[in-house]
Amino acid sequence: xxxxxxxxxxxxxxxxxxxxxxxxxxxxxxxxxxxxxxxxxxxxxxxxxxxxxxxxxxxxxxxxxxxxxxxxxxxxxxxxxxxxxxxxxxxxxxxxxxxxxxxxxxxxxxxxxxxxxxxxxxxxxxxxxxxxxxxxxxxxxxxxxxxxxxxxxxxxxxxxxxxxxxxxxxxxxxxxxxxxxxxxxxxxxxxxxxxxxxxxxxxxxxxxxxxxxxxxxxxxxxxxxxxxxxxxxxxxxxxxxxxxxxxxxxxxxxxxxxxxxxxxxxxxxxxxxxxxxxxxxxxxxxxxxxxxxxxxxxxxxxxxxxxxxxxxxxxxxxxxxxxxxxxxxxxxxxxxxxxxxxxxxxxxxxxxxxxxxxxxxxxxxxxxxxxxxxxxxxxxxxxxxxxxxxxxxxxxxxxxxxxxxxxxxxxxxxxxxxxxxxxxxxxxxxxxxxxxxxxxxxxxxxxxxxxxxxxxxxxxxxxxxxxxxxxxxxxxxxxxxxxxxxxxxxxxxxxxxxxxxxxxxxxxxxxxxxxxxxxxxxxxxxxxxxxxxxxxxxxxxxxxxxxxxxxxxxxxxxxxxxxxxxxxxxxxxxxxxxxxxxxxxxxxxxxxxxxxxxxxxxxxxxxxxxxxxxxxxxxxxxxxxxxxxxxxxxxxxxxxxxxxxxxxxxxxxxxxxxxxxxxxxxxxxxxxxxxxxxxxxxxxxxxxxxxxxxxxxxxxxxxxxxxxxxxxxxxxxxxxxxxxxxxxxxxxxxxxxxxxxxxxxxxxxxxxxxxxxxxxxxxxxxxxxxxxxxxxxxxxxxxxxxxxxxxxxxxxxxxxxxxxxxxxxxxxxxxxxxxxxxxxxxxxxxxxxxxxxxxxxxxxxxxxxxxxxxxxxxxxxxxxxxxxxxxxxxxxxxxxxxxxxxxxxxxxxxxxxxxxxxxxxxxxxxxxxxxxxxxxxxxxxxxxxxxxxxxxxxxxxxxxxxxxxxxxxxxxxxxxxxxxxxxxxxxxxxxxxxxxxxxxxxxxx
Numbered sequence: 001x002x003x004x005x006x007x008x009x010x011x012x013x014x015x016x017x018x019x020x021x022x023x024x025x026x027x028x029x030x031x032x033x034x035x036x037x038x039x040x041x042x043x044x045x046x047x048x049x050x051x052x053x054x055x056x057x058x059x060x061x062x063x064x065x066x067x068x069x070x071x072x073x074x075x076x077x078x079x080x081x082x083x084x085x086x087x088x089x090x091x092x093x094x095x096x097x098x099x100x101x102x103x104x105x106x107x108x109x110x111x112x113x114x115x116x117x118x119x120x121x122x123x124x125x126x127x128x129x130x131x132x133x134x135x136x137x138x139x140x141x142x143x144x145x146x147x148x149x150x151x152x153x154x155x156x157x158x159x160x161x162x163x164x165x166x167x168x169x170x171x172x173x174x175x176x177x178x179x180x181x182x183x184x185x186x187x188x189x190x191x192x193x194x195x196x197x198x199x200x201x202x203x204x205x206x207x208x209x210x211x212x213x214x215x216x217x218x219x220x221x222x223x224x225x226x227x228x229x230x231x232x233x234x235x236x237x238x239x240x241x242x243x244x245x246x247x248x249x250x251x252x253x254x255x256x257x258x259x260x261x262x263x264x265x266x267x268x269x270x271x272x273x274x275x276x277x278x279x280x281x282x283x284x285x286x287x288x289x290x291x292x293x294x295x296x297x298x299x300x301x302x303x304x305x306x307x308x309x310x311x312x313x314x315x316x317x318x319x320x321x322x323x324x325x326x327x328x329x330x331x332x333x334x335x336x337x338x339x340x341x342x343x344x345x346x347x348x349x350x351x352x353x354x355x356x357x358x359x360x361x362x363x364x365x366x367x368x369x370x371x372x373x374x375x376x377x378x379x380x381x382x383x384x385x386x387x388x389x390x391x392x393x394x395x396x397x398x399x400x401x402x403x404x405x406x407x408x409x410x411x412x413x414x415x416x417x418x419x420x421x422x423x424x425x426x427x428x429x430x431x432x433x434x435x436x437x438x439x440x441x442x443x444x445x446x447x448x449x450x451x452x453x454x455x456x457x458x459x460x461x462x463x464x465x466x467x468x469x470x471x472x473x474x475x476x477x478x479x480x481x482x483x484x485x486x487x488x489x490x491x492x493x494x495x496x497x498x499x500x501x502x503x504x505x506x507x508x509x510x511x512x513x514x515x516x517x518x519x520x521x522x523x524x525x526x527x528x529x530x531x532x533x534x535x536x537x538x539x540x541x542x543x544x545x546x547x548x549x550x551x552x553x554x555x556x557x558x559x560x561x562x563x564x565x566x567x568x569x570x571x572x573x574x575x576x577x578x579x580x581x582x583x584x585x586x587x588x589x590x591x592x593x594x595x596x597x598x599x600x601x602x603x604x605x606x607x608x609x610x611x612x613x614x615x616x617x618x619x620x621x622x623x624x625x626x627x628x629x630x631x632x633x634x635x636x637x638x639x640x641x642x643x644x645x646x647x648x649x650x651x652x653x654x655x656x657x658x659x660x661x662x663x664x665x666x667x668x669x670x671x672x673x674x675x676x677x678x679x680x681x682x683x684x685x686x687x688x689x690x691x692x693x694x695x696x697x698x699x700x701x702x703x704x705x706x707x708x709x710x711x712x713x714x715x716x717x718x719x720x721x722x723x724x725x726x727x728x729x730x731x732x733x734x735x736x737x738x739x740x741x742x743x744x745x746x747x748x749x750x751x752x753x754x755x756x757x758x759x760x761x762x763x764x765x766x767x768x769x770x771x772x773x774x775x776x777x778x779x780x781x782x783x784x785x786x787x788x789x790x791x792x793x794x795x796x797x798x799x800x801x802x803x804x805x806x807x808x809x810x811x812x813x814x815x816x817x818x819x820x821x822x823x824x825x826x827x828x829x830x831x832x833x834x835x836x837x838x839x840x841x842x843x844x845x846x847x848x849x850x851x852x853x854x855x856x857x858x859x860x861x862x863x864x865x866x867x868x869x870x871x872x873x874x875x876x877x878x879x880x881x882x883x884x885x886x887x888x889x890x891x892x893x894x895x896x897x898x899x900x901x902x903x904x905x906x907x908x909x910x911x912x913x914x915x916x917x918x919x920x921x922x923x924x925x926x927x928x929x930x931x932x933x934x935x936x937x938x939x940x941x942x943x944x945x946x947x948x949x950x951x952x953x954x955x956x957x958x959x960x961x962x963x964x965x966x967x968x969x970x971x972x973x974x975x976x977x978x979x980x981x982x983x984x985x986x987x988x989x
Contacts, residue, residue, distance in 0.1 A: 155194030447476035
C-alpha cells in the first residue's frame with residue numbers, strides 16, 4: 001500500500017508550531033472518535049503543504065537518526081520483507097514534531113491517544129496499516145527513544161490480544177531498547193504497564209523469536225536489589241490506579257492479574273522462559289515469601305490503594321444479549337431505529353401498505369444501532385467480529401427473526417401451502433418475506449449471501465426461483481461468484497442459483513466469465529452450466545466457451561493440485577496422465593475409411609489404427625498416489641486422510657463434482673478421461689469422494705435433497721465407477737437418517753439372504769460388516785449400540801470386537817510412530833493385552849506395556865470403547881488402565897459413561913491408591929461424590945500436595961458438606977495465604 005492510498009489526510013506546514021499543533025490535535029480527535037480506520041486498514045496520511053499543494057514526506061523531513069533506528073530493527077527482523085515506507089508518514093510526522101521542544105507535550109498527548117485506541121480495541125486487527133505493519137508502533141517507540149521516561153507507553157500499547165504471528169516485529173522494539181540501554185527503571189515501568197506476557201519476556205530478551213542475547217534474570221535482579229523490588233511494587237500500584245488491566249479475551253479471563261506479572265518474573269529465571277504454556281510453580285520462595293503469597297499480598301495492597309477491585313467481575317461471553325427476547329429486539333430495532341419504523345413493522349406483521357418500501361433508503365445498520373443504543377446492537381456484537389461485515393453475518397442475525405416469527409413445523413405440515421386467518425399467513429412466512437424486502441432496501445439492494453438464500457429455501461419460505469426473481473439480478477453474479485470461491489464446499493442449490501442467473505442473460509455471463517480466473521469452484525460452475533445446456537439441448541457461444549475451458553483445463557488443473565500435494569517425479573506424473581488418457585482413439589477420418597472399405601489401408605494407416613500402447617492400470621496409478629501424497633492416519637478412522645482432499649478453497653474436494661458431472665452425467669469429448677480420473681480419486685479415498693460429490697444434491701450443509709429418485713440415481717452413478725457396493729453403503733450409513741439405520745440394523749440381525757425380487761433391497765450381515773469397516777469407529781459403535789437395543793447377544797460380541805480393534809490401533813499408532821518398535825513387537829503387545837482382557841493371562845504378565853507408553857493421549861478410543869464391554873471384560877480393562885496411576889484414573893473417567901459417584905465405587909472396589917482417588921475427586925468437581933467420600937475418608941493429606949488452585953477447588957467443593965469441617969481445618973495453616981484465608985473464611989474464623 002502506498003502513502004497516498006489513504007482517504008484522509010492530515011495536512012501541515014513543516015517547522016510551523018501552530019500548524020503542527022493543529023495537526024496533532026486533529027489526529028487526537030480522529031483517534032478518540034475511532035475514525036482512523038476504514039475497511040480493514042489505517043486510513044490516515046500525513047502530508048506537508050507547500051504553496052497550496054500536498055507533498056509526501058521524506059525521511060529527511062523527520063529525525064533521521066530516530067527513524068533509522070526503527071528501520072534497522074524492522075529490517076533485521078523481517079530480513080527486508082517489510083515495506084517501511086508504507087507506514088513511514090506517521091513516524092516521520094511525529095519525529096519532526098519532536099524536533100520542536102514546545103510541541104513535546106502535544107506529542108505526548110497524541111501518543112497517549114494512540115495507546116488508548118490500541119487498548120480500547122485490544123485487537124491487532126484494528127491496527128493494520130498494510131499487510132505486514134501496524135500503525136502507532138513506530139510513533140510510540142520514537143517518543144520513548146527521544147524521551148525514555150515515556151518508553152512505558154510502548155508496553156501499554158502492546159495489547160494482550162496481539163497478533164504475534166504477523167506483527168511480532170513490534171515486540172522486538174522493547175527488546176532492542178533493553179539491549180541498547182540495559183534494564184533501566186524506565187523499562188521496569190514498561191514491564192509493569194504491559195499486559196502482554198510475551199512482550200514482557202521480550203523486554204528481557206527472552207522469547208521464541210527474540211535475540212536471546214544477554215537475557216535478563218529479573219528474579220535475580222530483584223533478589224540482589226531489594227530497593228528495585230520495592231520500586232516494582234510501587235509502580236504496580238501506580239499503574240493500576242492510572243491504567244486498568246486488559247484481559248486477553250472474554251474467554252480467557254483471569255481474576256488474578258498480579259499472578260501474571262509474578263509468573264513473568266519467575267520465568268525469567270528459567271532456561272525455558274520462552275515456553276509460555278509450561279506451568280510454573282508459584283509456591284517457589286521468592287524474596288520474603290512464595291511467589292504466590294507475595295502476589296496475593298500485592299494484589300490486596302493495590303486494591304486498598306486504588307479503592308476498588310483490580311478487575312471487573314467476569315462477564316460470560318455467552319450473555320452478551322438475551323436470546324429469548326427476539327421479539328423485543330426486532331420491535332425496538334424498527335420502532336426506535338427509524339422515523340417510519342412503525343410503518344415498517346406493520347408491513348412486516350400484516351403485509352399492508354407496501355408503499356413504505358419506496359421510502360426506505362440504504363443505511364449503515366451497525367452504526368445506526370450503536371448511535372441509538374438499540375437492543376439489536378448487542379446482537380450485532382455477538383455475531384459480527386472485527387473481520388466481518390453486516391452482510392457477511394446477516395444470515396446468522398436474521399435466523400433469530402425466522403425462529404421467532406416463522407412456524408416451520410406448520411409450514412411443512414401444510415405441505416408448503418399458505419393458510420390464512422383474517423388475511424394473515426398463520427405460518428409467519430409472509431412476515432419473513434416482508435422483513436427481507438425491507439432489509440434488501442436498507443442494504444442498498446445488494447444481493448443476499450448464499451447462506452441466507454439456502455436458509456430461506458431449505459425452510460420452505462420461498463422457492464429458489466421466486467427468491468432469485470425478487471432479490472437477484474445480473475449484478476448479483478459478481479458477488480455470488482466471488483462468494484463461490486470463499487472457503488467451504490459447493491452445494492447444488494448454490495450452483496442452481498448461479499446457473500439460473502446466467503441463463504437470464506447468457507451474453508452478459510459470457511463477458512463476465514471470460515475475465516474470471518480459472519479456479520476449482522469456477523470449473524464446477526462451468527460444468528454445471530454445460531450439464532444444464534445438455535439437458536436443455538442448448539449450444540451457443542457460452543456453451544462453446546465453457547466446453548473449451550473444461551476440455552483444456554479441468555484435468556490439468558487437478559494434476560497441478562495433485563502435484564502440489566506430493567513430491568512426484570516427472571515419470572510418475574506421466575504414468576498418472578497415461579492412466580487418465582487410456583488407450584488413444586485412432587483418427588476419426590481413418591476409422592471412417594476403414595468402415596467404408598473402399599480403399600485399402602496403408603501400413604502407416606494400419607499402425608495408426610492400432611497404435612502401440614503400454615497401458616497404465618488403475619492399481620499402478622493408485623500406488624503412485626498413495627506413496628507420494630501427504631496424509632495422516634487417524635486411529636479412529638479406517639480411511640486415510642489425504643491432505644489433497646482437505647482444502648475447499650481451490651482443492652480437489654470441490655472439483656470432484658465437475659469430474660462427476662463431466663465423466664458420468666453427460667457426454668463431452670473428454671468424458672472418459674474425466675471418469676477415469678474420478679475413479680482414481682474414488683479408489684484413493686472412497687467415502688470422502690462420495691461424500692464431497694454428494695453435495696451436488698444438497699440444499700445446504702445439513703440438508704439433502706428430499707427427492708428419493710436423485711439418491712437412487714446417485715447410487716447407480718457411483719456403482720458405474722466402483723463395483724464395490726460397500727462404499728456407497730458405508731456413505732449411506734454415515735449420511736442417512738435414523739429410519740435408514742433402523743432398517744439396516746434389522747437386516748443385520750435378521751441376516752436374510754437375498755433372493756428373488758428383493759435382491760436389490762436387502763443387505764446381508766457380510767455386506768453391512770464390509771461397509772462398517774470403512775467408516776470411523778465412533779459410527780461403528782453407534783451402529784452396534786442400535787443393534788444392542790434389539791439384540792443383546794449380537795451387541796456383546798460386536799463391542800468386544802471393536803474394543804480389540806482399538807487396542808491394535810492405539811498400540812500401532814503409539815509404538816510404531818513414537819517408539820519405532822517393529823511389527824512383531826507391536827503384535828505381541830496387542831495380543832497380550834487382548835489375552836489379559838479375555839482372562840487368558842494375568843495382569844502382571846503385561847506390565848511392560850506401562851513402561852513403553854509415555855503418555856495416554858492416543859488412548860481415547862481405547863477408553864471410550866471399554867465402557868461398552870460386558871462387566872467382566874470392562875473390569876479387567878479398567879484394572880489395566882489403573883496401572884497408569886493418576887493419569888489412567890482420570891483418563892478413564894474423562895471418557896466414561898457412568899456417574900462420578902458410581903465411578904468412585906469402581907475405584908474403591910479396585911483398591912486404587914487413595915491419592916489418585918483424591919486427585920480424581922478434585923478434577924471431576926462433583927460435590928455429591930466428594931462429600932460421599934468424606935463420609936469414610938479424609939483426603940486432605942493428598943490434596944495438600946496438589947497445586948494451589950486444586951486446593952482452593954477442593955475447599956470450595958467440600959464447603960457444601962456438613963461433614964467437611966475437619967477436612968477444611970487441615971488447610972487453616974496452609975503455606976498459601978490464599979488457601980489459608982479461604983479455609984478460615986469457610987470456618988468463620
